Amino acid sequence: MAKHIFRRVYLWEWPVRIYHWVTALAVVALAATGLMIGAPVAVMSTREAYAGYWFGTVRFVHFAAAYVFFFALLLRVYWLFVGNSHARWSAFIPVGRFGTFFREMWAVIRTDVLQLQKPPLDFVGHNPMAATTYAFIFLLSAFQIATGFALYAPMSAAWLPGLFAWVSPLMGGDAGVRLWHHAGTWVFLLFAAVHVYLVLYHDVVESRGELSSMVGGSRFVEHPAEHR
Amino acid sequence: MLTPPTIWEHAALLGHSRRDFLKFCSWLAAAAGLESSQVGQVVHALETKPRIPVVWFHFQECTCCSESFIRSSHPIVSDVILDKLSLDYTQTLQAAAGKQCEDALQQTMKKYKGEYLMLVEGSIPTGDDGVYCCINGRTALDICREAAEGAKAIVAWGSCASNGCIQAAKPNPTGATPVHKLITGKPIIKVPGCPPIGEVMAATVVHLLTFGTIPKLDRVGRPLAFYSRRVHDTCYRRPNYDAGLFVESWDDDNARKGYCLYKMGCRGPSTYNACAVTGWNGGTSFPIRSGHGCIGCSEENFWDNGPFYNRLTNFPGFGIEQTADKVGLAAAAVTAAGIGAHVALTAARKGGVIGEQERDAKEP
Ligand code: HEM
Ligand code: HEM
Ligand code: SF4
Ligand code: SF4
Numbered sequence: 001m002a003k004h005i006f007r008r009v010y011l012w013e014w015p016v017r018i019y020h021w022v023t024a025l026a027v028v029a030l031a032a033t034g035l036m037i038g039a040p041v042a043v044m045s046t047r048e049a050y051a052g053y054w055f056g057t058v059r060f061v062h063f064a065a066a067y068v069f070f071f072a073l074l075l076r077v078y079w080l081f082v083g084n085s086h087a088r089w090s091a092f093i094p095v096g097r098f099g100t101f102f103r104e105m106w107a108v109i110r111t112d113v114l115q116l117q118k119p120p121l122d123f124v125g126h127n128p129m130a131a132t133t134y135a136f137i138f139l140l141s142a143f144q145i146a147t148g149f150a151l152y153a154p155m156s157a158a159w160l161p162g163l164f165a166w167v168s169p170l171m172g173g174d175a176g177v178r179l180w181h182h183a184g185t186w187v188f189l190l191f192a193a194v195h196v197y198l199v200l201y202h203d204v205v206e207s208r209g210e211l212s213s214m215v216g217g218s219r220f221v222e223h224p225a226e227h228r
Numbered sequence: 229m230l231t232p233p234t235i236w237e238h239a240a241l242l243g244h245s246r247r248d249f250l251k252f253c254s255w256l257a258a259a260a261g262l263e264s265s266q267v268g269q270v271v272h273a274l275e276t277k278p279r280i281p282v283v284w285f286h287f288q289e290c291t292c293c294s295e296s297f298i299r300s301s302h303p304i305v306s307d308v309i310l311d312k313l314s315l316d317y318t319q320t321l322q323a324a325a326g327k328q329c330e331d332a333l334q335q336t337m338k339k340y341k342g343e344y345l346m347l348v349e350g351s352i353p354t355g356d357d358g359v360y361c362c363i364n365g366r367t368a369l370d371i372c373r374e375a376a377e378g379a380k381a382i383v384a385w386g387s388c389a390s391n392g393c394i395q396a397a398k399p400n401p402t403g404a405t406p407v408h409k410l411i412t413g414k415p416i417i418k419v420p421g422c423p424p425i426g427e428v429m430a431a432t433v434v435h436l437l438t439f440g441t442i443p444k445l446d447r448v449g450r451p452l453a454f455y456s457r458r459v460h461d462t463c464y465r466r467p468n469y470d471a472g473l474f475v476e477s478w479d480d481d482n483a484r485k486g487y488c489l490y491k492m493g494c495r496g497p498s499t500y501n502a503c504a505v506t507g508w509n510g511g512t513s514f515p516i517r518s519g520h521g522c523i524g525c526s527e528e529n530f531w532d533n534g535p536f537y538n539r540l541t542n543f544p545g546f547g548i549e550q551t552a553d554k555v556g557l558a559a560a561a562v563t564a565a566g567i568g569a570h571v572a573l574t575a576a577r578k579g580g581v582i583g584e585q586e587r588d589a590k591e592p
Binding site for chain 1: 461470476481495524527528530543552555566567581
């Protein structure tokens with residue numbers, strides 16, 4: 001049997017990991033409560049209104065999770081500028097290396113999606129396909145935050161939501177904002193499904209410790225692949 | 229030259245008592261959101277300031293705004309503001325007709341250039357050179373531009389003038405356009421609603437006549453006193469909303485109990501208006517109190533944000549009756565199928581790789 005020499009590489013610093021798991025939990029909470037706000041379940045109750053507040057509580061959880069989601073994203077955006085090379089903005093926007101970036105992205109699609117190419121590709125850090133998707137997710141997060149806080153502004157006396165009040169007129173009033181905020185939810189859900197599947201795929205098929213890298217921060221990379 | 233009479237002089241002439249007049253002033257001060265100590269200022273202004281000339285235009289509209297206005301609950305409003313003496317031009321209510329009427333308009337515009345108040349009811353068609361709305365052989369577009377030139381301020385009455393309303397609904401065949409998209413450089417106050425509430429209209433125009441200043445406006449240009457809160461924020465069914473008690477169908481027990489109409493498509497949560505505060509027809513009722521959800525009549529695009537009885541607007545680009553959830557579920561099904569296909573492909577193409585790794589691991 002061939003000897004495999006692995007080296008441990010530290011990829012994800014603590015802010016990236018914190019951001020990731022806080023965001024994952026917040027998105028699950030936001031999508032669940034959000035869809036409930038969109039289509040509340042039918043409760044046939046004989047109680048008077050003053051005796052209950054469950055829908056108010058669902059909304060409260062949504063708004064609380066929204067703040068968490070927002071500040072986690074702020075942390076990540078800060079880390080786009082001070083983090084290591086895998087976390088920096090240049091990992092997502094390949095200034096000066098667009099050619100290789102897109103060639104490698106095509107290779108990823110051929111290998112991992114279409115499976116036309118057998119030997120697995122390994123990238124230290126995000127592969128170009130993943131990086132592009134995450135960049136899109138950062139933007140989508142900002143979009144959910146802008147539309148969400150715009151909807152939240154009239155129900156809150158805090159100054160932060162008020163900063164987003166300008167979004168509403170751009171989208172033809174609150175009704176339009178709600179529609180697009182709701183649509184954004186579905187994009188998040190579809191992303192999460194594919195994202196979790198691909199993480200598991202790499203972990204199961206390629207045994208790279210992909211999953212635990214987002215927990216402990218490092219993973220093992222086979223020696224020759226190190227300099228890709 | 230005679231100075232035009234003040235509002236108080238008008239009211240007295242029409243037989244209103246001093247007491248009525250003072251009551252009117254307090255009502256106005258309250259509506260404009262002033263403190264009670266400022267009522268004196270209002271009285272003083274209405275007693276001394278000559279009335280500002282007003283011209284009221286009717287373009288692409290159904291006259292519901294005028295109808296609403298003349299039903300404003302305070303008698304002095306209809307008597308004084310709408311009296312033929314006070315309005316220098318308004319085709320629907322004016323005694324004069326035809327040439328006389330157009331002459332009156334020209335005279336006012338010339339004589340009071342830069343001073344008169346321009347009220348616009350209805351949207352303005354811009355398609356095909358504006359031929360879809362002509363008065364006296366001239367297009368609404370032309371008339372509007374000319375009158376705006378010398379106006380001190382413009383009030384856009386109703387949703388038509390504020391955001392286009394039904395005429396501007398897709399596909400907007402006449403190119404109906406709200407005033408603010410055609411006129412720049414003049415203060416424009418939007419009083420949306422289909423129609424707007426009579427009291428709100430009255431309070432807005434009286435504010436302008438009394439103080440000669442623009443009331444505080446929100447980001448969209450609507451008077452804050454009436455449009456700063458959503459119907460939902462002042463709705464008396466709100467406790468049912470917070471408790472999650474919803475009407476599920478129009479004739480269920482919940483409807484009889486007066487639960488929240490959110491799931492029946494109520495647009496209260498996205499509509500800025502004073503309905504739940506002032507009520508309609510002199511405070512008699514408002515749609516939600518009568519058992520029907522808000523349709524969002526004072527919001528931009530409300531005709532296109534349908535159907536009125538669905539909670540969310542149809543998702544654009546996917547044909548009618550496609551909600552965001554239906555599109556989302558379809559996309560989820562496609563995604564699931566994609567993942568399934570990828571699993572199958574992986575098993576076929578990479579099964580060997582995994583097996584090799586397992587054998588590798590077992591070797592000493
Ligand atoms: C809806 C919830 C989730 C969202 C929005 C999300 C988002 C992201 C984002 C934006 C990144 C890039 C990280 C960065 O550079 O800052 C990432 C990476 C990663 N995520 Fe998630 N994630 C979610 C759920 C999960 C779950 C449930 C798992 C575990 C099964 C997971 C495992 C990972 C791993 C292992 C990486 C590193 C991937 C790589 O090396 O390319 N994520 N995720
Ligand atoms: C991943 C992030 C988020 C998801 C998936 C999400 C999802 C949703 C969904 C599905 C709805 C129901 C929309 C409807 O049908 O009308 C909703 C409503 C709402 N969301 Fe979010 N949301 C997210 C982030 C945020 C953020 C950051 C805020 C900021 C405060 C926010 C504030 C709101 C508000 C104010 C509403 C309206 C609630 C009401 O009317 O009481 N959301 N959200
Ligand atoms: S009936 Fe409409 S406005 Fe009233 S609480 Fe329910 S959703 Fe809000
Ligand atoms: S309740 Fe809504 S639809 Fe009805 S008049 Fe008021 S704003 Fe218009």
